[in-house]
Amino acid sequence: MSAPETLKAVQDMADQAPVTDVTETFLLWRELLEELKEKVAARFELHRDPSTEELQSFGSADGPRGSLAGFTGPEVDWMIHSWVGDPAGGFVNLHLTVWLGPHIRVPHLGLALLCWPGGWFYIDSVPRTSLVADSDYFDRYYAPAEERWLSVREEYEDLAWFTSRTGFIRGSLSPTAYCYSMPRDEQHVQLVHRLMHEHVDRWLRWVDEAEPVEEEERSTLAELDVNIRRNIVERDPANIMAVRFFGERTTEKLVRALWGGDRVLPRPS
Template sequence: MAETLQHVEDMVDNAPQIDVHDTFHQFQEILAELKAKIDARFELQRDPSTLDLEQYGSYPDGPGGSLAAYSGPEVDWMVHSWLGNPAASFANLHLTVWLGPQIRVPHLGIALLVWPEGWFYIDGVPRTNLMVDGDYYDRYYAGLDEAWLAHRADPEFEYFVSRAGFIRASLSPTAYCYSFPRNERTIGVVRGILTDYVDRWLRWVDEAEPVPAADRAAQAELDLAIRRNIAERDPANVMGVRYFGQETTDRLVRGLWGGDRTLDRPL
């Protein structure tokens, strides 16, 4: 089983500068399909704090991006975004759904990257300590082991090991995090894994028991701390600084965790 262990900026700097719009558009289509499934399940409203981030930078003439965040009665913060310069080898796309505290289903995290090879991540971010809550692990992670282990054996996918220890600690035991050559087969495999995961995650949401009202405030604060730390400690933020400077990158990072939100958080 091969592994990739590199900084994001090193992967980009050491790769040929090529136009990756073909894969970028395929990744956009995949995330749009998944977002449509999520939109059909939840009542969501665009947070006004991200309206002016609908398009930023100088794309298509240079680096650019888009960040849209949403909230609703059952969703604390959902982000649909991309950042990069697809004409020069790099694009980073996200679809993340951070649920409200009324249930304890894992949050949904998805990322797709072109650097110019392919990379993907999908995981259910735990809402509790898995080493303490064995029932939670059994319900949401134990049943994923067989498919996860089978994918580790796919010779076209290299398991990606972040050089940042915090990021490694943020992954569940069944997180998918892989580099891969861009071809019809591998992109099809990624589409299938992401689609199956989202469909299963939506079933978890429908089947979840409610969290007692007295426990929801503590759950909401735990969720926010996890979301903020992941956003602020993401090693890929260095690419935002490279393209847009520190001030704009800080604004984008706040958009990822909701630091400038105006909509109320669900209770």
């Protein structure tokens, strides 16, 4: 039997579902990302970038709204902690992403949660090199996660692999990415809770154990990192939901904030 799959676009999933209040799940998702953010903040020196202060709260109190905070620091190029949506109307999108500085080559951290109104989650280690060309990098950061990744795919029959209708986004996923639609029941919510905590704990160990990148290689790595981040953010087909909620102008500001286009604080060297 083939594994279930979701092929519909985000906006189609939201449009074709009945209006459903997802506030309960949204509060659980927000609490989970706050826990993970605290783990990251305990390890890194972080400073809120002034360019995102006006985005601390936006939208309307009784409709679509959101919050976005961008951080940087000596070891972190750009970290985003955000959510947008309308919980009572059945759609929310939450992010915690950490893009490391060029002093190490550890993959970046990518986490996202969604209600549309069904559940959806994304967990990935964003590579900073070609995994096919650099097999040692694959063996260090991706091969050890394969057994767990396969066991989840085999054990949880109600997880439906999310296949983006945009080839660029499909190409941005690593071989051990989690990208699933799911029921919003306790079993699956708890699964996501475990997987995200496991992933962040493993990622923090990678950071602590990483060897430094040679000084002369860091500028090239930093340029690669920002290009990857900007392309993924700008090409995300889910941006259409922000346009619906907040309009083109605010969405452009949110997208620039996600990749650091308006940042004030300097990037780590």
